[in-house]
Amino acid sequence: MIKAHKIRLHPTPEQAVYFAKAAGTARFVWNWALAEWNRQYEAGKKPTALKLKKQFNEIRREHFPWTWEVTKNASDQPFLDIAKAFTAFFEGKARRPRFKSKKRSKPSFYLANDQFEVGDHRVWVPKLGWVNMAENLRFVGKVTGARMTRTADWWFVSITVELPDELPNSRPAAVGIDVGLNRLATLSTGEGYENQAFLKTALKKLRQANKRLHRRKPGSKNREKARRQVARLHYRITCMRDDVLHKMTTKLANGYGIIGIETLNLKGLLKNRRLARSFSDASLGKLLTLLTSKVQQRGGHVIKVGRFFPSSKTCHCCGWKWETMTLEDRIFVCQNPSCPYDQFPQDRDHNAGQNILREALHLIGVIDQVVTDIGSGDDVNLAADAG
The missing domain is CATH 3.30.420 (Nucleotidyltransferase; domain 5)
Incomplete structure:
Protein backbone atom coordinates (compact mmCIF):
# COMPACT_ATOMS: atom_id res chain seq x y z
CA MET A 1 0.00 0.00 0.00
CA ILE A 2 1.32 3.43 -0.97
CA LYS A 3 0.37 6.55 0.98
CA ALA A 4 1.37 10.18 0.47
CA HIS A 5 2.01 12.86 3.07
CA LYS A 6 1.69 16.44 1.84
CA ILE A 7 3.83 18.84 3.88
CA ARG A 8 4.14 22.60 3.61
CA LEU A 9 7.62 23.97 2.96
CA HIS A 10 9.23 27.15 4.29
CA PRO A 11 11.81 27.99 1.60
CA THR A 12 13.99 31.08 1.58
CA PRO A 13 13.49 33.57 -1.29
CA GLU A 14 16.44 32.01 -3.15
CA GLN A 15 15.01 28.51 -2.69
CA ALA A 16 11.60 29.67 -3.90
CA VAL A 17 13.26 30.97 -7.07
CA TYR A 18 14.88 27.56 -7.58
CA PHE A 19 11.49 25.84 -7.20
CA ALA A 20 9.98 28.19 -9.76
CA LYS A 21 12.82 27.45 -12.20
CA ALA A 22 12.45 23.69 -11.73
CA ALA A 23 8.68 23.88 -12.25
CA GLY A 24 9.18 26.05 -15.34
CA THR A 25 11.69 23.54 -16.73
CA ALA A 26 9.25 20.68 -16.18
CA ARG A 27 6.48 22.64 -17.91
CA PHE A 28 8.73 23.49 -20.87
CA VAL A 29 9.86 19.88 -21.33
CA TRP A 30 6.24 18.68 -21.16
CA ASN A 31 5.18 21.13 -23.89
CA TRP A 32 8.19 20.22 -26.05
CA ALA A 33 7.51 16.50 -25.68
CA LEU A 34 3.79 16.94 -26.41
CA ALA A 35 4.46 19.00 -29.55
CA GLU A 36 7.01 16.47 -30.78
CA TRP A 37 4.69 13.54 -29.95
CA ASN A 38 1.85 15.12 -31.94
CA ARG A 39 4.14 15.89 -34.88
CA GLN A 40 5.52 12.35 -35.08
CA TYR A 41 2.11 10.76 -34.57
CA GLU A 42 0.59 12.80 -37.41
CA ALA A 43 3.53 11.77 -39.61
CA GLY A 44 2.64 8.10 -39.09
CA LYS A 45 5.40 7.30 -36.61
CA LYS A 46 5.03 5.64 -33.20
CA PRO A 47 6.63 7.93 -30.62
CA THR A 48 7.61 6.65 -27.18
CA ALA A 49 8.86 8.32 -24.04
CA LEU A 50 12.35 6.85 -24.35
CA LYS A 51 12.74 7.97 -27.97
CA LEU A 52 11.61 11.50 -27.17
CA LYS A 53 13.90 11.68 -24.16
CA LYS A 54 16.88 10.55 -26.23
CA GLN A 55 16.03 13.08 -28.93
CA PHE A 56 15.75 15.87 -26.36
CA ASN A 57 19.07 15.00 -24.70
CA GLU A 58 20.85 15.19 -28.07
CA ILE A 59 19.92 18.87 -28.52
CA ARG A 60 19.61 19.83 -24.87
CA ARG A 61 23.15 21.10 -24.23
CA GLU A 62 23.18 23.23 -27.37
CA HIS A 63 19.62 24.61 -27.44
CA PHE A 64 18.45 24.41 -23.82
CA PRO A 65 21.52 24.79 -21.56
CA TRP A 66 19.45 26.50 -18.83
CA THR A 67 17.73 23.19 -18.06
CA TRP A 68 20.94 22.04 -16.32
CA GLU A 69 20.52 24.67 -13.58
CA VAL A 70 18.01 22.51 -11.71
CA THR A 71 17.64 18.84 -10.82
CA LYS A 72 17.66 16.40 -13.72
CA ASN A 73 14.28 15.00 -12.64
CA ALA A 74 12.63 18.24 -13.77
CA SER A 75 13.56 17.42 -17.37
CA ASP A 76 13.36 13.60 -17.20
CA GLN A 77 10.02 12.94 -15.49
CA PRO A 78 7.78 14.86 -17.97
CA PHE A 79 8.54 12.24 -20.65
CA LEU A 80 7.26 9.46 -18.39
CA ASP A 81 4.25 11.57 -17.38
CA ILE A 82 3.24 12.25 -20.97
CA ALA A 83 3.57 8.55 -21.83
CA LYS A 84 1.18 7.70 -18.96
CA ALA A 85 -1.18 10.45 -20.10
CA PHE A 86 -1.36 9.11 -23.66
CA THR A 87 -1.81 5.57 -22.38
CA ALA A 88 -4.78 6.67 -20.30
CA PHE A 89 -6.15 8.62 -23.29
CA PHE A 90 -5.95 5.68 -25.70
CA GLU A 91 -7.61 3.44 -23.10
CA GLY A 92 -10.50 5.88 -22.80
CA LYS A 93 -9.78 6.75 -19.15
CA ALA A 94 -8.80 10.40 -19.65
CA ARG A 95 -8.91 13.20 -22.19
CA ARG A 96 -6.11 13.95 -24.62
CA PRO A 97 -3.05 15.61 -23.03
CA ARG A 98 -2.92 19.36 -23.50
CA PHE A 99 -0.21 22.00 -23.36
CA LYS A 100 0.51 23.58 -19.99
CA SER A 101 0.09 27.31 -19.54
CA LYS A 102 2.42 29.36 -17.38
CA LYS A 103 -0.50 31.22 -15.82
CA ARG A 104 -3.14 28.52 -15.52
CA SER A 105 -1.26 25.27 -14.93
CA LYS A 106 -0.16 24.29 -11.44
CA PRO A 107 3.63 24.64 -10.99
CA SER A 108 5.15 21.31 -9.99
CA PHE A 109 8.11 19.01 -10.54
CA TYR A 110 9.01 15.46 -9.50
CA LEU A 111 11.90 14.05 -7.46
CA ALA A 112 12.89 10.39 -7.60
CA ASN A 113 13.60 8.55 -4.35
CA ASP A 114 17.35 8.62 -4.99
CA GLN A 115 17.38 12.37 -5.67
CA PHE A 116 16.26 13.70 -2.28
CA GLU A 117 16.59 12.94 1.42
CA VAL A 118 14.18 13.51 4.29
CA GLY A 119 15.55 14.67 7.64
CA ASP A 120 14.22 16.22 10.82
CA HIS A 121 11.81 18.93 9.63
CA ARG A 122 13.75 19.31 6.39
CA VAL A 123 14.20 17.82 2.94
CA TRP A 124 17.33 17.82 0.80
CA VAL A 125 16.90 18.83 -2.86
CA PRO A 126 19.62 18.39 -5.52
CA LYS A 127 21.56 21.56 -6.45
CA LEU A 128 19.76 23.43 -3.66
CA GLY A 129 20.37 21.86 -0.27
CA TRP A 130 18.16 21.51 2.78
CA VAL A 131 14.70 23.08 2.78
CA ASN A 132 12.67 23.50 5.96
CA MET A 133 9.42 21.50 6.31
CA ALA A 134 6.50 22.44 8.56
CA GLU A 135 6.35 18.94 10.08
CA ASN A 136 8.06 15.58 10.01
CA LEU A 137 7.07 12.74 7.71
CA ARG A 138 4.33 10.83 9.56
CA PHE A 139 4.80 7.50 7.73
CA VAL A 140 7.63 5.04 8.30
CA GLY A 141 8.49 2.93 5.28
CA LYS A 142 10.21 2.93 1.91
CA VAL A 143 10.09 6.36 0.28
CA THR A 144 9.22 5.99 -3.41
CA GLY A 145 9.26 9.59 -4.59
CA ALA A 146 8.14 13.16 -4.02
CA ARG A 147 6.48 15.94 -5.96
CA MET A 148 6.88 19.65 -5.28
CA THR A 149 3.80 21.78 -5.98
CA ARG A 150 2.79 25.39 -5.44
CA THR A 151 -0.64 26.43 -4.22
CA ALA A 152 -1.28 30.17 -3.90
CA ASP A 153 1.94 31.52 -2.33
CA TRP A 154 3.04 28.30 -0.66
CA TRP A 155 5.18 25.39 -1.76
CA PHE A 156 4.37 21.85 -0.69
CA VAL A 157 6.13 18.51 -0.96
CA SER A 158 4.04 15.35 -1.32
CA ILE A 159 6.15 12.35 -0.27
CA THR A 160 4.91 8.88 -1.21
CA VAL A 161 5.78 6.00 1.11
CA GLU A 162 5.29 2.26 0.57
CA LEU A 163 3.68 0.69 3.64
CA PRO A 164 2.68 -2.89 4.46
CA ASP A 165 -0.99 -3.67 3.86
CA GLU A 166 -3.16 -3.28 6.93
CA LEU A 167 -4.98 -6.32 8.25
CA PRO A 168 -8.72 -5.71 7.76
CA ASN A 169 -10.85 -5.61 10.88
CA SER A 170 -14.30 -7.18 10.72
CA ARG A 171 -17.03 -4.60 11.33
CA PRO A 172 -20.48 -6.18 10.88
CA ALA A 173 -22.33 -2.90 11.49
CA ALA A 197 -21.18 25.69 2.51
CA PHE A 198 -17.75 27.29 2.91
CA LEU A 199 -17.80 28.88 -0.55
CA LYS A 200 -21.18 30.48 0.07
CA THR A 201 -19.96 31.87 3.39
CA ALA A 202 -16.83 33.41 1.87
CA LEU A 203 -18.51 34.55 -1.34
CA LYS A 204 -18.67 38.22 -0.31
CA LYS A 205 -14.94 38.42 0.43
CA LEU A 206 -14.17 36.48 -2.73
CA ARG A 207 -16.19 38.87 -4.89
CA GLN A 208 -14.46 41.87 -3.36
CA ALA A 209 -11.05 40.30 -3.97
CA ASN A 210 -11.94 39.50 -7.59
CA LYS A 211 -13.14 43.07 -8.19
CA ARG A 212 -9.90 44.38 -6.72
CA LEU A 213 -7.96 42.05 -9.01
CA HIS A 214 -9.68 43.15 -12.22
CA ARG A 215 -9.24 46.84 -11.37
CA ARG A 216 -5.47 46.48 -11.26
CA LYS A 217 -3.33 47.18 -14.29
CA PRO A 218 -2.25 43.97 -16.08
CA GLY A 219 1.40 43.19 -15.44
CA SER A 220 1.72 45.45 -12.40
CA LYS A 221 2.91 44.40 -8.95
CA ASN A 222 -0.39 45.42 -7.40
CA ARG A 223 -2.21 43.05 -9.73
CA GLU A 224 0.10 40.22 -8.65
CA LYS A 225 -0.66 41.03 -5.00
CA ALA A 226 -4.40 40.96 -5.73
CA ARG A 227 -4.05 37.66 -7.59
CA ARG A 228 -2.29 36.12 -4.61
CA GLN A 229 -5.04 37.29 -2.29
CA VAL A 230 -7.69 35.57 -4.45
CA ALA A 231 -5.58 32.40 -4.53
CA ARG A 232 -5.21 32.42 -0.73
CA LEU A 233 -8.98 32.74 -0.28
Whole structure:
Protein backbone atom coordinates (compact mmCIF):
# COMPACT_ATOMS: atom_id res chain seq x y z
CA MET A 1 0.00 0.00 0.00
CA ILE A 2 1.32 3.43 -0.97
CA LYS A 3 0.37 6.55 0.98
CA ALA A 4 1.37 10.18 0.47
CA HIS A 5 2.01 12.86 3.07
CA LYS A 6 1.69 16.44 1.84
CA ILE A 7 3.83 18.84 3.88
CA ARG A 8 4.14 22.60 3.61
CA LEU A 9 7.62 23.97 2.96
CA HIS A 10 9.23 27.15 4.29
CA PRO A 11 11.81 27.99 1.60
CA THR A 12 13.99 31.08 1.58
CA PRO A 13 13.49 33.57 -1.29
CA GLU A 14 16.44 32.01 -3.15
CA GLN A 15 15.01 28.51 -2.69
CA ALA A 16 11.60 29.67 -3.90
CA VAL A 17 13.26 30.97 -7.07
CA TYR A 18 14.88 27.56 -7.58
CA PHE A 19 11.49 25.84 -7.20
CA ALA A 20 9.98 28.19 -9.76
CA LYS A 21 12.82 27.45 -12.20
CA ALA A 22 12.45 23.69 -11.73
CA ALA A 23 8.68 23.88 -12.25
CA GLY A 24 9.18 26.05 -15.34
CA THR A 25 11.69 23.54 -16.73
CA ALA A 26 9.25 20.68 -16.18
CA ARG A 27 6.48 22.64 -17.91
CA PHE A 28 8.73 23.49 -20.87
CA VAL A 29 9.86 19.88 -21.33
CA TRP A 30 6.24 18.68 -21.16
CA ASN A 31 5.18 21.13 -23.89
CA TRP A 32 8.19 20.22 -26.05
CA ALA A 33 7.51 16.50 -25.68
CA LEU A 34 3.79 16.94 -26.41
CA ALA A 35 4.46 19.00 -29.55
CA GLU A 36 7.01 16.47 -30.78
CA TRP A 37 4.69 13.54 -29.95
CA ASN A 38 1.85 15.12 -31.94
CA ARG A 39 4.14 15.89 -34.88
CA GLN A 40 5.52 12.35 -35.08
CA TYR A 41 2.11 10.76 -34.57
CA GLU A 42 0.59 12.80 -37.41
CA ALA A 43 3.53 11.77 -39.61
CA GLY A 44 2.64 8.10 -39.09
CA LYS A 45 5.40 7.30 -36.61
CA LYS A 46 5.03 5.64 -33.20
CA PRO A 47 6.63 7.93 -30.62
CA THR A 48 7.61 6.65 -27.18
CA ALA A 49 8.86 8.32 -24.04
CA LEU A 50 12.35 6.85 -24.35
CA LYS A 51 12.74 7.97 -27.97
CA LEU A 52 11.61 11.50 -27.17
CA LYS A 53 13.90 11.68 -24.16
CA LYS A 54 16.88 10.55 -26.23
CA GLN A 55 16.03 13.08 -28.93
CA PHE A 56 15.75 15.87 -26.36
CA ASN A 57 19.07 15.00 -24.70
CA GLU A 58 20.85 15.19 -28.07
CA ILE A 59 19.92 18.87 -28.52
CA ARG A 60 19.61 19.83 -24.87
CA ARG A 61 23.15 21.10 -24.23
CA GLU A 62 23.18 23.23 -27.37
CA HIS A 63 19.62 24.61 -27.44
CA PHE A 64 18.45 24.41 -23.82
CA PRO A 65 21.52 24.79 -21.56
CA TRP A 66 19.45 26.50 -18.83
CA THR A 67 17.73 23.19 -18.06
CA TRP A 68 20.94 22.04 -16.32
CA GLU A 69 20.52 24.67 -13.58
CA VAL A 70 18.01 22.51 -11.71
CA THR A 71 17.64 18.84 -10.82
CA LYS A 72 17.66 16.40 -13.72
CA ASN A 73 14.28 15.00 -12.64
CA ALA A 74 12.63 18.24 -13.77
CA SER A 75 13.56 17.42 -17.37
CA ASP A 76 13.36 13.60 -17.20
CA GLN A 77 10.02 12.94 -15.49
CA PRO A 78 7.78 14.86 -17.97
CA PHE A 79 8.54 12.24 -20.65
CA LEU A 80 7.26 9.46 -18.39
CA ASP A 81 4.25 11.57 -17.38
CA ILE A 82 3.24 12.25 -20.97
CA ALA A 83 3.57 8.55 -21.83
CA LYS A 84 1.18 7.70 -18.96
CA ALA A 85 -1.18 10.45 -20.10
CA PHE A 86 -1.36 9.11 -23.66
CA THR A 87 -1.81 5.57 -22.38
CA ALA A 88 -4.78 6.67 -20.30
CA PHE A 89 -6.15 8.62 -23.29
CA PHE A 90 -5.95 5.68 -25.70
CA GLU A 91 -7.61 3.44 -23.10
CA GLY A 92 -10.50 5.88 -22.80
CA LYS A 93 -9.78 6.75 -19.15
CA ALA A 94 -8.80 10.40 -19.65
CA ARG A 95 -8.91 13.20 -22.19
CA ARG A 96 -6.11 13.95 -24.62
CA PRO A 97 -3.05 15.61 -23.03
CA ARG A 98 -2.92 19.36 -23.50
CA PHE A 99 -0.21 22.00 -23.36
CA LYS A 100 0.51 23.58 -19.99
CA SER A 101 0.09 27.31 -19.54
CA LYS A 102 2.42 29.36 -17.38
CA LYS A 103 -0.50 31.22 -15.82
CA ARG A 104 -3.14 28.52 -15.52
CA SER A 105 -1.26 25.27 -14.93
CA LYS A 106 -0.16 24.29 -11.44
CA PRO A 107 3.63 24.64 -10.99
CA SER A 108 5.15 21.31 -9.99
CA PHE A 109 8.11 19.01 -10.54
CA TYR A 110 9.01 15.46 -9.50
CA LEU A 111 11.90 14.05 -7.46
CA ALA A 112 12.89 10.39 -7.60
CA ASN A 113 13.60 8.55 -4.35
CA ASP A 114 17.35 8.62 -4.99
CA GLN A 115 17.38 12.37 -5.67
CA PHE A 116 16.26 13.70 -2.28
CA GLU A 117 16.59 12.94 1.42
CA VAL A 118 14.18 13.51 4.29
CA GLY A 119 15.55 14.67 7.64
CA ASP A 120 14.22 16.22 10.82
CA HIS A 121 11.81 18.93 9.63
CA ARG A 122 13.75 19.31 6.39
CA VAL A 123 14.20 17.82 2.94
CA TRP A 124 17.33 17.82 0.80
CA VAL A 125 16.90 18.83 -2.86
CA PRO A 126 19.62 18.39 -5.52
CA LYS A 127 21.56 21.56 -6.45
CA LEU A 128 19.76 23.43 -3.66
CA GLY A 129 20.37 21.86 -0.27
CA TRP A 130 18.16 21.51 2.78
CA VAL A 131 14.70 23.08 2.78
CA ASN A 132 12.67 23.50 5.96
CA MET A 133 9.42 21.50 6.31
CA ALA A 134 6.50 22.44 8.56
CA GLU A 135 6.35 18.94 10.08
CA ASN A 136 8.06 15.58 10.01
CA LEU A 137 7.07 12.74 7.71
CA ARG A 138 4.33 10.83 9.56
CA PHE A 139 4.80 7.50 7.73
CA VAL A 140 7.63 5.04 8.30
CA GLY A 141 8.49 2.93 5.28
CA LYS A 142 10.21 2.93 1.91
CA VAL A 143 10.09 6.36 0.28
CA THR A 144 9.22 5.99 -3.41
CA GLY A 145 9.26 9.59 -4.59
CA ALA A 146 8.14 13.16 -4.02
CA ARG A 147 6.48 15.94 -5.96
CA MET A 148 6.88 19.65 -5.28
CA THR A 149 3.80 21.78 -5.98
CA ARG A 150 2.79 25.39 -5.44
CA THR A 151 -0.64 26.43 -4.22
CA ALA A 152 -1.28 30.17 -3.90
CA ASP A 153 1.94 31.52 -2.33
CA TRP A 154 3.04 28.30 -0.66
CA TRP A 155 5.18 25.39 -1.76
CA PHE A 156 4.37 21.85 -0.69
CA VAL A 157 6.13 18.51 -0.96
CA SER A 158 4.04 15.35 -1.32
CA ILE A 159 6.15 12.35 -0.27
CA THR A 160 4.91 8.88 -1.21
CA VAL A 161 5.78 6.00 1.11
CA GLU A 162 5.29 2.26 0.57
CA LEU A 163 3.68 0.69 3.64
CA PRO A 164 2.68 -2.89 4.46
CA ASP A 165 -0.99 -3.67 3.86
CA GLU A 166 -3.16 -3.28 6.93
CA LEU A 167 -4.98 -6.32 8.25
CA PRO A 168 -8.72 -5.71 7.76
CA ASN A 169 -10.85 -5.61 10.88
CA SER A 170 -14.30 -7.18 10.72
CA ARG A 171 -17.03 -4.60 11.33
CA PRO A 172 -20.48 -6.18 10.88
CA ALA A 173 -22.33 -2.90 11.49
CA ALA A 174 -24.05 -1.46 8.42
CA VAL A 175 -25.36 2.02 7.65
CA GLY A 176 -27.09 3.79 4.78
CA ILE A 177 -26.15 7.35 3.78
CA ASP A 178 -28.31 9.87 1.97
CA VAL A 179 -26.36 12.86 0.63
CA GLY A 180 -27.77 16.23 -0.29
CA LEU A 181 -27.42 20.00 -0.06
CA ASN A 182 -29.49 20.84 3.02
CA ARG A 183 -27.60 18.18 4.97
CA LEU A 184 -24.38 16.92 3.51
CA ALA A 185 -25.04 13.38 4.79
CA THR A 186 -27.88 11.79 6.74
CA LEU A 187 -27.31 8.32 8.18
CA SER A 188 -29.93 5.62 8.55
CA THR A 189 -29.32 5.83 12.30
CA GLY A 190 -30.67 9.39 12.34
CA GLU A 191 -27.29 11.09 12.69
CA GLY A 192 -26.71 13.96 10.28
CA TYR A 193 -23.80 16.08 9.07
CA GLU A 194 -24.67 19.63 8.10
CA ASN A 195 -23.46 21.18 4.86
CA GLN A 196 -21.06 23.92 5.93
CA ALA A 197 -21.18 25.69 2.51
CA PHE A 198 -17.75 27.29 2.91
CA LEU A 199 -17.80 28.88 -0.55
CA LYS A 200 -21.18 30.48 0.07
CA THR A 201 -19.96 31.87 3.39
CA ALA A 202 -16.83 33.41 1.87
CA LEU A 203 -18.51 34.55 -1.34
CA LYS A 204 -18.67 38.22 -0.31
CA LYS A 205 -14.94 38.42 0.43
CA LEU A 206 -14.17 36.48 -2.73
CA ARG A 207 -16.19 38.87 -4.89
CA GLN A 208 -14.46 41.87 -3.36
CA ALA A 209 -11.05 40.30 -3.97
CA ASN A 210 -11.94 39.50 -7.59
CA LYS A 211 -13.14 43.07 -8.19
CA ARG A 212 -9.90 44.38 -6.72
CA LEU A 213 -7.96 42.05 -9.01
CA HIS A 214 -9.68 43.15 -12.22
CA ARG A 215 -9.24 46.84 -11.37
CA ARG A 216 -5.47 46.48 -11.26
CA LYS A 217 -3.33 47.18 -14.29
CA PRO A 218 -2.25 43.97 -16.08
CA GLY A 219 1.40 43.19 -15.44
CA SER A 220 1.72 45.45 -12.40
CA LYS A 221 2.91 44.40 -8.95
CA ASN A 222 -0.39 45.42 -7.40
CA ARG A 223 -2.21 43.05 -9.73
CA GLU A 224 0.10 40.22 -8.65
CA LYS A 225 -0.66 41.03 -5.00
CA ALA A 226 -4.40 40.96 -5.73
CA ARG A 227 -4.05 37.66 -7.59
CA ARG A 228 -2.29 36.12 -4.61
CA GLN A 229 -5.04 37.29 -2.29
CA VAL A 230 -7.69 35.57 -4.45
CA ALA A 231 -5.58 32.40 -4.53
CA ARG A 232 -5.21 32.42 -0.73
CA LEU A 233 -8.98 32.74 -0.28
CA HIS A 234 -9.63 29.80 -2.60
CA TYR A 235 -7.01 27.74 -0.80
CA ARG A 236 -8.54 28.55 2.59
CA ILE A 237 -11.98 27.43 1.38
CA THR A 238 -10.51 24.20 0.01
CA CYS A 239 -8.70 23.43 3.27
CA MET A 240 -11.81 23.92 5.42
CA ARG A 241 -13.91 21.74 3.11
CA ASP A 242 -11.29 18.97 2.99
CA ASP A 243 -10.98 19.03 6.79
CA VAL A 244 -14.70 18.37 7.22
CA LEU A 245 -14.78 15.65 4.56
CA HIS A 246 -11.74 13.82 5.94
CA LYS A 247 -13.01 13.83 9.53
CA MET A 248 -16.46 12.63 8.52
CA THR A 249 -15.28 9.85 6.20
CA THR A 250 -12.69 8.63 8.72
CA LYS A 251 -15.34 8.39 11.44
CA LEU A 252 -17.69 6.45 9.14
CA ALA A 253 -14.94 4.12 7.90
CA ASN A 254 -13.85 3.32 11.46
CA GLY A 255 -17.37 2.65 12.68
CA TYR A 256 -19.04 0.65 9.90
CA GLY A 257 -18.07 -2.31 7.76
CA ILE A 258 -20.91 -1.99 5.22
CA ILE A 259 -21.87 1.45 3.92
CA GLY A 260 -24.65 1.92 1.39
CA ILE A 261 -24.67 5.18 -0.54
CA GLU A 262 -26.50 6.35 -3.62
CA THR A 263 -24.67 7.19 -6.83
CA LEU A 264 -25.26 10.63 -8.31
CA ASN A 265 -25.00 11.96 -11.85
CA LEU A 266 -22.62 14.74 -10.86
CA LYS A 267 -22.03 15.96 -14.41
CA GLY A 268 -25.74 16.28 -14.92
CA LEU A 269 -26.25 18.07 -11.60
CA LEU A 270 -23.53 20.59 -12.43
CA LYS A 271 -25.42 21.55 -15.59
CA ASN A 272 -28.20 23.00 -13.46
CA ARG A 273 -27.37 26.71 -13.45
CA ARG A 274 -29.32 27.31 -10.23
CA LEU A 275 -27.64 24.58 -8.16
CA ALA A 276 -24.26 24.07 -9.88
CA ARG A 277 -22.35 26.25 -7.41
CA SER A 278 -24.03 24.61 -4.42
CA PHE A 279 -23.17 21.11 -5.66
CA SER A 280 -19.58 22.17 -6.32
CA ASP A 281 -19.37 23.68 -2.84
CA ALA A 282 -20.66 20.45 -1.25
CA SER A 283 -18.06 18.38 -3.15
CA LEU A 284 -20.15 15.21 -3.16
CA GLY A 285 -17.84 13.49 -5.63
CA LYS A 286 -14.84 13.87 -3.33
CA LEU A 287 -16.95 12.65 -0.42
CA LEU A 288 -17.68 9.40 -2.25
CA THR A 289 -14.06 8.99 -3.35
CA LEU A 290 -12.64 9.47 0.16
CA LEU A 291 -15.26 7.24 1.74
CA THR A 292 -14.65 4.43 -0.75
CA SER A 293 -10.86 4.46 -0.36
CA LYS A 294 -10.91 4.62 3.44
CA VAL A 295 -13.52 1.89 3.85
CA GLN A 296 -11.66 -0.44 1.49
CA GLN A 297 -8.37 0.16 3.35
CA ARG A 298 -10.07 -0.96 6.56
CA GLY A 299 -11.51 -4.11 5.01
CA GLY A 300 -15.08 -2.79 4.61
CA HIS A 301 -17.37 -2.50 1.61
CA VAL A 302 -19.12 0.48 0.05
CA ILE A 303 -22.28 -0.61 -1.77
CA LYS A 304 -23.45 1.88 -4.39
CA VAL A 305 -27.20 2.07 -4.90
CA GLY A 306 -28.42 3.20 -8.31
CA ARG A 307 -29.44 6.83 -8.58
CA PHE A 308 -32.85 5.87 -10.00
CA PHE A 309 -33.76 3.98 -6.82
CA PRO A 310 -36.65 6.00 -5.23
CA SER A 311 -35.12 6.24 -1.76
CA SER A 312 -36.82 9.51 -0.84
CA LYS A 313 -40.28 8.64 -2.15
CA THR A 314 -40.54 5.17 -0.58
CA CYS A 315 -41.61 4.36 2.96
CA HIS A 316 -38.87 2.32 4.61
CA CYS A 317 -41.44 0.27 6.54
CA CYS A 318 -44.14 -0.79 4.06
CA GLY A 319 -42.77 0.28 0.68
CA TRP A 320 -45.54 2.78 -0.16
CA LYS A 321 -44.41 5.40 -2.72
CA TRP A 322 -45.21 9.07 -2.61
CA GLU A 323 -45.34 9.69 -6.36
CA THR A 324 -46.15 13.43 -6.16
CA MET A 325 -43.32 14.24 -3.78
CA THR A 326 -41.33 17.41 -4.58
CA LEU A 327 -38.08 18.91 -3.32
CA GLU A 328 -40.04 21.26 -1.06
CA ASP A 329 -41.50 18.32 0.89
CA ARG A 330 -38.95 17.81 3.68
CA ILE A 331 -41.21 15.68 5.89
CA PHE A 332 -42.26 12.20 4.74
CA VAL A 333 -45.75 11.04 5.76
CA CYS A 334 -46.81 7.50 4.76
CA GLN A 335 -50.41 7.29 3.46
CA ASN A 336 -50.73 3.52 3.75
CA PRO A 337 -53.40 2.76 6.44
CA SER A 338 -51.85 -0.63 7.27
CA CYS A 339 -48.37 0.84 7.86
CA PRO A 340 -47.22 1.37 11.48
CA TYR A 341 -45.89 4.77 10.34
CA ASP A 342 -49.28 5.81 8.92
CA GLN A 343 -49.72 9.57 9.45
CA PHE A 344 -46.49 9.57 11.45
CA PRO A 345 -44.20 12.34 10.15
CA GLN A 346 -40.53 11.51 9.74
CA ASP A 347 -37.54 13.29 8.27
CA ARG A 348 -37.26 12.83 4.52
CA ASP A 349 -33.48 12.27 4.50
CA HIS A 350 -33.63 9.86 7.46
CA ASN A 351 -36.24 7.79 5.62
CA ALA A 352 -34.08 7.84 2.48
CA GLY A 353 -31.04 6.65 4.45
CA GLN A 354 -32.98 3.66 5.80
CA ASN A 355 -34.16 2.76 2.29
CA ILE A 356 -30.60 2.99 0.97
CA LEU A 357 -29.42 0.67 3.76
CA ARG A 358 -32.07 -1.94 2.97
CA GLU A 359 -31.35 -1.77 -0.75
CA ALA A 360 -27.60 -2.10 -0.14
CA LEU A 361 -28.12 -5.15 2.04
CA HIS A 362 -30.40 -6.59 -0.64
CA LEU A 363 -27.70 -6.08 -3.28
CA ILE A 364 -24.94 -7.75 -1.27
CA GLY A 365 -27.27 -10.60 -0.41
CA VAL A 366 -27.16 -11.60 -4.08
CA ILE A 367 -23.37 -11.69 -4.14
CA ASP A 368 -22.28 -14.66 -2.06
CA GLN A 369 -18.60 -13.80 -2.13
CA VAL A 370 -19.17 -10.34 -0.67
CA VAL A 371 -21.39 -11.75 2.06
CA THR A 372 -18.71 -14.29 2.93
CA ASP A 373 -16.11 -11.53 3.25
CA ILE A 374 -18.33 -9.44 5.49
CA GLY A 375 -19.31 -12.18 7.90
CA SER A 376 -22.21 -14.39 8.69
CA GLY A 377 -25.75 -13.70 7.49
CA ASP A 378 -26.97 -13.27 11.07
CA ASP A 379 -24.61 -10.30 11.55
CA VAL A 380 -25.94 -8.60 8.42
CA ASN A 381 -29.55 -9.07 9.50
CA LEU A 382 -28.85 -7.72 12.96
CA ALA A 383 -27.13 -4.72 11.44
CA ALA A 384 -30.12 -4.07 9.22
CA ASP A 385 -32.49 -4.23 12.20
CA ALA A 386 -30.26 -1.87 14.16
CA GLY A 387 -30.36 0.62 11.29
